[in-house]
Amino acid sequence: MSLINVTNLTFAYEGSYDNIFENVSFQIDTDWKLGFTGRNGRGKTTFLNILLGRYEYTGTISANVTFEYFPYEVQEQENFTIDIIREISPNSADWEIIKELSLLDIDDDVLYRQFYTLSKGEQNKVLIAAMFLKENSFLLIDEPTNHLDAEAREKLSNYLRKKKGFILISHDRSFLDNCIDHILSINKADIEIQKGNFSTWWENKERQDSFEIAENEKLKKDISRLSKSARRTSNWSDEVEKSKKGTTNSGSKLDKGYVGHKAAKMMKRSKSIENRQQAAIEEKSKLLKNIESSDGLKISQLAYHKNELVELKNVSIFYGKTMVCKDVGFNIEQGDRIALKGKNGTGKSSIIKLICGEDINYTGTFRKVSELRISYVSQDTSHLKGNLTDYAFDNNIDESIFKATLRKLDFSRIQFEKDMSSFSGGQKKKVLIAKSLCEKAHLHIWDEPLNFIDIISRMQIEELLLEYSPTMLFVEHDSEFCKNVATKFYEL
Known part of the structure; x- marks a missing residue:
C-alpha cells in the first residue's frame, strides 16, 4: 500500500x-x-x-x-x-x-x-x-x-x-x-x-442536496426578515438622531444626553442586525455550490394516423454473401420504447440502418408507413465540427431551443463559442441527442446514445422518456437505463 x-x-x-x-x-x-x-x-x-x-x-x-x-x-x-x-x-x-x-x-x-x-x-x-x-x-x-x-x-x-x-x-x-x-x-x-x-455516493449526495436546499430556503426567509428589521431599526435610529435638535410634543426641551444615548443604542442594535444579516448571506453563499443543474428536458413527437409504424417479418440482412442477422421479426407501434438487444456483431445497427432508409440487402418482409419522419442518433460523432449556430441552421432546428436543451445538459455558455471538434466525447453525444429532441418526428431511433454521457444526464434522459413516452427504437448496453425505460425488448 x-x-x-x-x-x-x-x-x-x-x-x-x-x-x-x-x-x-x-x-x-x-x-x-x-x-x-x-x-x-x-x-x-x-x-x-x-x-x-x-x-x-x-x-x-x-x-x-x-x-x-x-x-x-x-x-x-x-x-x-x-x-x-x-x-x-x-x-x-x-x-x-x-x-x-x-x-x-x-x-x-x-x-x-x-x-x-x-x-x-x-x-x-x-x-x-x-x-x-x-x-x-x-x-x-x-x-x-x-x-x-x-x-x-x-x-x-x-x-x-x-x-x-x-x-x-x-x-x-x-x-x-x-x-x-x-x-x-x-x-x-x-x-x-x-x-x-x-x-451509496448518490444517496449521500441526494441527502446533502436536500439538506442544503432546505437550509437555503430557511436562510432566504431569515435574510428577508433581517433585512426588514435592519431597515426598521435604521429608521428608528435616524428618527432619534433627528430628534436631538427638536423638542418634545409638550414643547419642553429634550434631554440631549438621554436622546444621544438612546440613538447610540439604536445604532449599535442596527449594526448588530446588519452584521447578522451579512453573516447569513455569507453562510448562504456556501450552499448550493454542488447542486447539479438537471432541469427537465422536453421532446415534441409527431402523432401518426396509424398505430403500427414499422413491420419486420423473417428479415435477414446480408453484406455481400455474409449474413449478419437472420429471421428478425418485430413491429413498432406508437408508444413503444423498444430496446434492441444482442451481442456485438449480431446486426443491431444493420436493422436500424434498414429502418432509417439506407440501401441494405435483405430478404423477408419489411414495411414502414408512408412519409414516416425519423430522428436518428448515430454511434459516430466524428463528423461534428464547426459552431452550434451553423449546426442548428443546417439541420433546420430552432437554435434557441437547441441551445437551451444543451444548457439543461450542463453545457456552459462558453461552450457555445467553441468549435464542436474540441468537445469531449460526452459533449458531442449530447449535441446529437439535443438535435434529436428538437426534431419533429414520428419515431426516434437512437444507436448507443449514452456512450460517454455522464450519469446525471442519463437520469435526465430517463425522466424525459418516462414523462413524454415517445415512440422509440434504441440500442443501449446500460442495463439500468434499459430496465427503467424500455417497454419491450427484442433480442437478436
Whole structure:
C-alpha cells in the first residue's frame, strides 16, 4: 500500500481563462478500487492525463507507482496477441498470462491470433489483463464499457471486482456498483472522495442536496426578515438622531444626553442586525455550490394516423454473401420504447440502418408507413465540427431551443463559442441527442446514445422518456437505463 498525494493542483488549457482545477488537494490509496465520476467536460480524462505527465500544471503530485492508461493504443495490430501482451508486460510468464485471461473467460487460443481479428470486447479485455500483469502499476481505466455489449460488461466488471489499484471512469451505474469501493467525484465547486460504490455516493449526495436546499430556503426567509428589521431599526435610529435638535410634543426641551444615548443604542442594535444579516448571506453563499443543474428536458413527437409504424417479418440482412442477422421479426407501434438487444456483431445497427432508409440487402418482409419522419442518433460523432449556430441552421432546428436543451445538459455558455471538434466525447453525444429532441418526428431511433454521457444526464434522459413516452427504437448496453425505460425488448 502507498499513497498518491495531490497538493494544490491547478491546471488550465493553454489559451483558456478558465481553470479546470484550482488548488485541489486529496489523497488516493493505491489499493483502492476507485470509481471516478462527474459531468461531461469537468476534467476526468484531463486529470488522468495530468497523472500520466502529459500536461504541465502547478502544485505537486507524488506517487510511488507507474501509471498505465487504458485504452492502450496498439500500433501493430497485425502482430499476434501474445506479442502485444509481452510489449505491455515483458516480465510475465506464460502461465500468468493464461491465468489472467481465464479470469476474463478468454480462451488462450487468442494468443496466437492476429490482434485485429479479435472482437472489440476481446481486445479490451486482453489489454486490461496485460496491464494488470505489469508490476507496480496503477491503472487509469477510461470508459472501458463503450461499445461493449451487456455480457461483455458483466464479465469485465466481475474481473475488476477481484482486482485493486485502479481509477475507473465509467457512466454505467450497475458496472460501477459491482466493482468499486471508493468514489472520486468532480463536483461543481470541489473534488471529494467517499468510501462506497456509486449508489451509496448518490444517496449521500441526494441527502446533502436536500439538506442544503432546505437550509437555503430557511436562510432566504431569515435574510428577508433581517433585512426588514435592519431597515426598521435604521429608521428608528435616524428618527432619534433627528430628534436631538427638536423638542418634545409638550414643547419642553429634550434631554440631549438621554436622546444621544438612546440613538447610540439604536445604532449599535442596527449594526448588530446588519452584521447578522451579512453573516447569513455569507453562510448562504456556501450552499448550493454542488447542486447539479438537471432541469427537465422536453421532446415534441409527431402523432401518426396509424398505430403500427414499422413491420419486420423473417428479415435477414446480408453484406455481400455474409449474413449478419437472420429471421428478425418485430413491429413498432406508437408508444413503444423498444430496446434492441444482442451481442456485438449480431446486426443491431444493420436493422436500424434498414429502418432509417439506407440501401441494405435483405430478404423477408419489411414495411414502414408512408412519409414516416425519423430522428436518428448515430454511434459516430466524428463528423461534428464547426459552431452550434451553423449546426442548428443546417439541420433546420430552432437554435434557441437547441441551445437551451444543451444548457439543461450542463453545457456552459462558453461552450457555445467553441468549435464542436474540441468537445469531449460526452459533449458531442449530447449535441446529437439535443438535435434529436428538437426534431419533429414520428419515431426516434437512437444507436448507443449514452456512450460517454455522464450519469446525471442519463437520469435526465430517463425522466424525459418516462414523462413524454415517445415512440422509440434504441440500442443501449446500460442495463439500468434499459430496465427503467424500455417497454419491450427484442433480442437478436
